[in-house]
Amino acid sequence: MKTKVILGALLLIITGANLAAAADQHWLHVRVEESGRHGEKVSVNLPFDLIEAVIEGVEVEEFDKGIVHIEDAEFDRKLVRTMLDVVKKADDGVFVTVEHERGEIVNVAKKGDELHIRIEDEDYEDEVVKVLVPLAVAEALLQGDEDELNLLAALRELNKRGPATLVQIESEDETVRVWIDKSQKGI
Amino acid sequence: MKGNRTIILIAALLGLAAVLLFGAGWTLISAGSFHIEVHESGPDGCNFSITLPAALIQAVAACVPDDALAACDDEAAEEIARWWPVIESACEALAECPDCELVRVEGYDETVVVSTRGGTLCVAVDDHGDRVRVAVPVRTAANIVERLVPGA
Numbered sequence: 001m002k003t004k005v006i007l008g009a010l011l012l013i014i015t016g017a018n019l020a021a022a023a024d025q026h027w028l029h030v031r032v033e034e035s036g037r038h039g040e041k042v043s044v045n046l047p048f049d050l051i052e053a054v055i056e057g058v059e060v061e062e063f064d065k066g067i068v069h070i071e072d073a074e075f076d077r078k079l080v081r082t083m084l085d086v087v088k089k090a091d092d093g094v095f096v097t098v099e100h101e102r103g104e105i106v107n108v109a110k111k112g113d114e115l116h117i118r119i120e121d122e123d124y125e126d127e128v129v130k131v132l133v134p135l136a137v138a139e140a141l142l143q144g145d146e147d148e149l150n151l152l153a154a155l156r157e158l159n160k161r162g163p164a165t166l167v168q169i170e171s172e173d174e175t176v177r178v179w180i181d182k183s184q185k186g187i
Numbered sequence: 188m189k190g191n192r193t194i195i196l197i198a199a200l201l202g203l204a205a206v207l208l209f210g211a212g213w214t215l216i217s218a219g220s221f222h223i224e225v226h227e228s229g230p231d232g233c234n235f236s237i238t239l240p241a242a243l244i245q246a247v248a249a250c251v252p253d254d255a256l257a258a259c260d261d262e263a264a265e266e267i268a269r270w271w272p273v274i275e276s277a278c279e280a281l282a283e284c285p286d287c288e289l290v291r292v293e294g295y296d297e298t299v300v301v302s303t304r305g306g307t308l309c310v311a312v313d314d315h316g317d318r319v320r321v322a323v324p325v326r327t328a329a330n331i332v333e334r335l336v337p338g339a
Contacts, residue, residue: 041291041293044289045287049284050280053276053277053279054277057272057276058272185288
């Protein structure tokens, strides 16, 4: 009887440990839904461990274990870093609003340690695009040499931050959502 | 006394045999199974289903001489060698992945689902009445592919 109880308890501990390990895992979810009777639906759920493992394994010309090499990069890295520092220290608020003649409105705002980008296009299917860029992730992306973008560091920073909706696109024809949470199936 | 010794010896041999059988069975079960199933709708549709223990396929692959593998398409071997680190990392991560649905695509009359179940990558395709099911134990598959990597 005692043996059964001990074995049962051991089994519970092992199962609980596995469940806890699985519960700690963050997942990247993507949902695309096209409207209409024949609209296509796409659902992707990837554990961050898998994404990191694949990225770390890729070793080709311009992509070396999570480091993207950009030759003849057209952006000034120092300027971007300086701008990020300034934005980090600035108060919350709307930084940029651009209104195009065609009806497109671009809005960039800071809320806490995140940049919120919103693009509305009345001319193109009333599309609204929302993108969230955590400043720490942008900084992690710029780690490394002048002609490099550190995708792996940015991904790890994203994983560390936890649940958040990164991209949301809503238009007449489709909705797209990209987010991170701890559930396997996505909420 | 002699009789007792004989009984103990027989019991020990039986116990050893049981442990060996259990070990072999465990190896067989833990390696998983390759499964391919195709069902085509219609009177002339193709229908077949194959399930092979991964341990068996691994054993057969181990018996293939290295010379025979070296004679395989060089270009294909080079491509596999180039992408081997990604394949290896992805297979390891997939094997450790909890059971889940990774990808689902639902279109008009067509559904594709990629999922993992107990270290096995499962692909299910349903298209206008046709059905394809493929299950691959990822670790075993990686071990087999590794044999094709030159120098691995």
